Amino acid sequence: MFHAHGTKMKDLRIRPPFEAAEIERGEPFEFNFAGQPVTAYLGETIGTALTAAGITTFRVTRQGGRPRGIFCGIGICFDCLVVVEGRLNQRACLTPARPGLEVQPQAGAGHLEPEFGD
Amino acid sequence: MLTPEVEIFEVDIAIVGAGPAGLAAAREVSAAGATAALLDSYSRPGGQYFKQPPRAFRAKQPGRLHHDYLLPQTLFGVVAESPRLTLLTDTTVWTAYAGPEGFSLHCYRPDQGGLEVRAKKVILAPGAHDRALPFPGWDLPGVMTAGAIQTLAKSQRVLPGRKIVLSGSGPFLLPVAALLAESGANLVGVFEAARPRDIFRYSASAWAGRAKLGEGAGYLRVLRHFGVPYKFGRAVVRAEGRERVERVSVARLNSDWSIVPDSLETLEADAVGVGYGFSPSLDLSQLLGCEHRYDPVQAASFAVHDPRQQSTRPGVFVAGEICGIGGSAVALPQGAVAGLAAALDLSRVPARPDDTARLAKYQAEARQAQAFAGTLNRMFALQPGWQTWATPETIICRCEEVTLGRVRTAISEFDLKNVKAVKLTTRCGMGLCQGRVCGPLVIAYTASLTGRDPAVIGSFTNRPIVRPIPLGELAR
Numbered sequence: 001m002f003h004a005h006g007t008k009m010k011d012l013r014i015r016p017p018f019e020a021a022e023i024e025r026g027e028p029f030e031f032n033f034a035g036q037p038v039t040a041y042l043g044e045t046i047g048t049a050l051t052a053a054g055i056t057t058f059r060v061t062r063q064g065g066r067p068r069g070i071f072c073g074i075g076i077c078f079d080c081l082v083v084v085e086g087r088l089n090q091r092a093c094l095t096p097a098r099p100g101l102e103v104q105p106q107a108g109a110g111h112l113e114p115e116f117g118d
Numbered sequence: 119m120l121t122p123e124v125e126i127f128e129v130d131i132a133i134v135g136a137g138p139a140g141l142a143a144a145r146e147v148s149a150a151g152a153t154a155a156l157l158d159s160y161s162r163p164g165g166q167y168f169k170q171p172p173r174a175f176r177a178k179q180p181g182r183l184h185h186d187y188l189l190p191q192t193l194f195g196v197v198a199e200s201p202r203l204t205l206l207t208d209t210t211v212w213t214a215y216a217g218p219e220g221f222s223l224h225c226y227r228p229d230q231g232g233l234e235v236r237a238k239k240v241i242l243a244p245g246a247h248d249r250a251l252p253f254p255g256w257d258l259p260g261v262m263t264a265g266a267i268q269t270l271a272k273s274q275r276v277l278p279g280r281k282i283v284l285s286g287s288g289p290f291l292l293p294v295a296a297l298l299a300e301s302g303a304n305l306v307g308v309f310e311a312a313r314p315r316d317i318f319r320y321s322a323s324a325w326a327g328r329a330k331l332g333e334g335a336g337y338l339r340v341l342r343h344f345g346v347p348y349k350f351g352r353a354v355v356r357a358e359g360r361e362r363v364e365r366v367s368v369a370r371l372n373s374d375w376s377i378v379p380d381s382l383e384t385l386e387a388d389a390v391g392v393g394y395g396f397s398p399s400l401d402l403s404q405l406l407g408c409e410h411r412y413d414p415v416q417a418a419s420f421a422v423h424d425p426r427q428q429s430t431r432p433g434v435f436v437a438g439e440i441c442g443i444g445g446s447a448v449a450l451p452q453g454a455v456a457g458l459a460a461a462l463d464l465s466r467v468p469a470r471p472d473d474t475a476r477l478a479k480y481q482a483e484a485r486q487a488q489a490f491a492g493t494l495n496r497m498f499a500l501q502p503g504w505q506t507w508a509t510p511e512t513i514i515c516r517c518e519e520v521t522l523g524r525v526r527t528a529i530s531e532f533d534l535k536n537v538k539a540v541k542l543t544t545r546c547g548m549g550l551c552q553g554r555v556c557g558p559l560v561i562a563y564t565a566s567l568t569g570r571d572p573a574v575i576g577s578f579t580n581r582p583i584v585r586p587i588p589l590g591e592l593a594r
Contacts, residue, residue, distance in 0.1 A: 001361050009280075011276075012276050012277040012278070012279070012280070013275060013276050013277075014271065014275045014276060014277060014301045014302065017302075018300065018301045018302030019275065020179065020182040020300060020301075021171075021177040021179045021180060021181075021182040021183045022177060022178035022179045022182075023171060023176065023177050023178075023275050024175070024176045024177075024178065025174075025175060025275075026174055041174070041175075042172075042174035043171070043172030043173065043174030043175045044172070044274060044276075045274065048270065048274040048276050051270060051276055051278060052276045056259035056260050056279075056361075056362045056388075057259045057361055057362060058259075061519055062519070063519045064519050066257060066513075066519070067258070067259050067361045067362065068257065068259060068516075069259035069260070069262075069362075070259075070262050070266055070270075070278075071250075071257075071261075071262050071263065071266060071516070071555075072247060072248060072262070072263050072265065072266055072555070073262060073263065073265060073266025073267070073269040073270060074166065074247060074265060074269055075159065075160075076247045076551060076554050076555070077516065077551045077554065077555050078517065078549070078550035078551050078586070079516060079551075081550075089550070089586075093266070094160075096172075
């Protein structure tokens, strides 16, 4: 569920000749999502790197166990929640990807912690 | 670790939102000689409209990032260089109140201490977010707002999928579609719910916006060049797939947006962008006690204001989308009016000889842009037939997983009369998004199921904590 569909294909990043602004990304690095390495570039959010890799399910819901991923993309809807280095309720669409980060899909509300998001 | 300190920052004017309206307001405040803090939740200024790629991306052709690239750059420059302006990014206002000396805005900054901004005047320019309408499968991964797709492609430079469909209503679909087409995406189709005969009823009053119409025509040329179908009177009304969207059903719509029987066409797609206009961010204006008015054309409430952009709450000015959806053409002059008027209301700011003329010029610009925005809003107004797309099993409140069937049953079983009662009975709007996504939907369903006017059935409204924050923040 948390893996890419149709893996062996090239990623979804916009690249020349379609990159009109001629954006240059820095060096790529990897972080972990659900135990698999995911490539990212500095400046990308976790959500972007997962999207580029073809991964669309970031978590499952509390009641129905429904898959969810990016919906609003701007931090409003809280659908894309992941667990980052043990911190619950982090929005993948806003949280920057960093080398070596441990990111887990969030199951439901996550497990009970004394501190939400901290 | 919690640090129990809260930093206090005092300024003349607090501006919430660093999009077009907030940036224009800041420019005027600074020019008038007053100080302002410009607060924004995101890590770079610009809001959604002037959204910038991350700092780590170097653009060799930055002029290609935005069709009007110099305007935001000029505004960013003013903010960066003015000694009277302080830009605070990654700063989310989570509550605000009025005291005897002015206003207090409490801000959450991830990984930093708390911040309280104290100001004599407040300018609210918080903008808006996409409005999505529900249909079976709209909560499958891969279905997202048109704005999410724009953010991914424009700012993060990634495509949302390999076979993309856009569906919605209003001119915003066009720049998103053109961006995707030019970025090498396989854009299967763009479906505009409104029908030409319903749109062009209003064409006579569209002359005022001929510059914007020219921009729209440019996007249509791009779509034609790349062979992307752009079809009127159609909408995605179903998405299906295991774990993610794999295909959608596109229906032909009647003029009330109900589905024409036997008109469904199936398309393969792994990404679907949905956008039916925008919902204004009213949380802070509601919290500060500003009056709002329901606009039936836009099917949303907006902050009431006078010609100087002052809300019904003295000292609180409002600009941009929370006054009515109008895009940057309205937001820029409204922000300028709010900034200038708020600064002039400060006792220590001396009047300049051209203040009156400047104010009048910005007001005239805002009025003209609003006239065209009003025409667009009528052309692409939601039609009530969208309420027939969802089935009883369709989730309406995505956070709390409340179905349409549950909302219907609750309203009839308990004879509910308003939105607040529906929220308390069904949990609609009680989740982390605080009703920002389902709010307009629950208002519409409640109105039609009770037969009452949406203007009188209320909204979710009035939370003392307007954004989700860590509990520890309250302990500071």
